[in-house]
Amino acid sequence: MGAKKSQAGGERAPGNSPNRAHRAAFSYTISCVSRFLILRDRALGRTKRGRVPAGIHERVSRHSFPSAAHLPSHVLDAVFVEPAAIPARGAVLLCHGIGESVEQWFGVQQLLAANGVASLVFDYSGYGKSTGRPHWEQFELDAVAAFAALKELTPSLPLSVLGFSLGSGVVTAIIDRLDAQRLILCEAFTSFRNAAVSVGIPRPLARLVPPIWHAQQRLAECRLPVLIVHGEKDRLFPVAMAHELAGWCEPRAEVVLVPNTTHNQPFSKPHISYWGPIIEWMCKE
Secondary structure, three states, X not given: OOOEEOOOOEEEOOOOOOOHHHHHHHHHHHHHHHHHHHHHXXXXXXXXXXXXXXXXXXXEEEEEEEOOOOOOOXXXXXXXXXXXXXXXXXXXXXXXXXXXXXXXXXXXXXXXXXXXXXXXXXXXXXXXXXXXXXXXXXXXXXXXXXXXXXXXXXXOOOEEEEEEOHHHHHHHHHHHHOOOOEEEEEOOOOOHHHHHHHOOOOHHHHHHOOOOOEHHHHHHHOOXXXXXXXXXXXXXXXXXXXXXXXXXXXXXXXXXXXXXXXXXXXXXXXXXXXXXXXXXXXXXX
């Protein structure tokens, strides 16, 4: 009997669907972990590290929009950055990881704008100034709404979607709901349970983790060009996951392994050695 497919969260095995306990545990854990990591980075001065004043290479605007049409009071916070000195060659939606907020991605957005790429980064429900509570299905709705907002802001540009860490699970689950031209997975995992085990959850306790965001079927069905970028020194998710993800793609994905790069360095210390191949790949015809 084949695997069942849910409306949200990707492929799941028969009899292995999320339950009420999974939902409560997800919301509680995501809230605690994300707030701890964001407060830690602010206290250590990591949030603003590497920034230059806005306006040198980019135009910056703040936006808010409903997470879904049936949730008009549920508002997401987002930052849009576009090139100021050169024409934009493309645009990308950035879906960040578990312990980040929009302000921590401003350095990446500046680097992208300086190289001709407009970008929109948003906070998931329950993050930063975005209202609502963290939940995996809600995160997916958030990303769909954010993509629609980016499309309105850049109607004439080719659009890409980039998922970083936790965001890779979100974008893989919703890619068939978007009319994007390209998909980029950075520091990605193969499933949410595999990610939990990789960061230290004992395998016997993995059944307590929601069985969501299995990438295999979604990537096998995806017909977009896929780029997978992974730091060779990522200690959270091994490089083997990047190769496994690529093996599921049809057509086969391109894989870029970046030397001397840990899990958080791509956004905490944005550098052209990591983002250059992504920019080139997004903008090629």
